[in-house]
Amino acid sequence: MPGPRPTLPASDLARTVVFAAFIAVLGLFPGFYVGGSGVPIIIQNMGPLLAGIILGARRATAAVVLMLALTAIGLPLLSGGRGGVAPFIGPSGGFLFGWIASALVAGLIAQRARNRGLPVLLLAAFAGLLADYLVGIPFLGFYTGDFGAAFVQSLVFVPGDLAKVVVAALVASVVHRALPGTLVSS
Numbered sequence: 001m002p003g004p005r006p007t008l009p010a011s012d013l014a015r016t017v018v019f020a021a022f023i024a025v026l027g028l029f030p031g032f033y034v035g036g037s038g039v040p041i042i043i044q045n046m047g048p049l050l051a052g053i054i055l056g057a058r059r060a061t062a063a064v065v066l067m068l069a070l071t072a073i074g075l076p077l078l079s080g081g082r083g084g085v086a087p088f089i090g091p092s093g094g095f096l097f098g099w100i101a102s103a104l105v106a107g108l109i110a111q112r113a114r115n116r117g118l119p120v121l122l123l124a125a126f127a128g129l130l131a132d133y134l135v136g137i138p139f140l141g142f143y144t145g146d147f148g149a150a151f152v153q154s155l156v157f158v159p160g161d162l163a164k165v166v167v168a169a170l171v172a173s174v175v176h177r178a179l180p181g182t183l184v185s186s
């Protein structure tokens, strides 16, 4: 008996590239610097969460790595038209690397769930956000030399990030209902 039809590598690649582009487009929204940490409040970090809960871990991680690689070689894909290596070694560098963890964690939870209803998508996106914080906040603390201040300064992101988690889960839930085959175990 034939097994499940393997996903075409070409369609994998297409979805990965489309999401890398989508995350880049979110960078067109400006960032706001609040709280003195040098890390902006942005919309762009919703991209890795959305990629994870729509595409699954493997393709979402690839999309984020592609987008970050293009940024690192100089394309101005971050909010405010920034690019190059500087953002990765600045105060928000940890959050940028954390986007890979966001996509991976959100994707793993979403793809392993038996149903992909709104509660699971919310949980997956929230876990992806925590994964970003787990990388970004210690990195910021290391950068500034004050881990306590890094934690406190990062509290300013929480309300907006929770809103992004909800928006990402709602969007993904619509996508999964409209295109049930979008997220396959990877």
Ligand code: BTN
Pocket (backbone or CB within 6 Å): 031, 039, 040, 041, 042, 043, 045, 078, 079, 087, 092, 093, 095, 096, 132, 136, 157, 160, 161
């Ligand atoms: C950059 O553009 O240099 C990366 C910015 C990273 C911002 C982080 S992502 C998680 C948290 N939520 C925000 O709105 N900002 C920070």
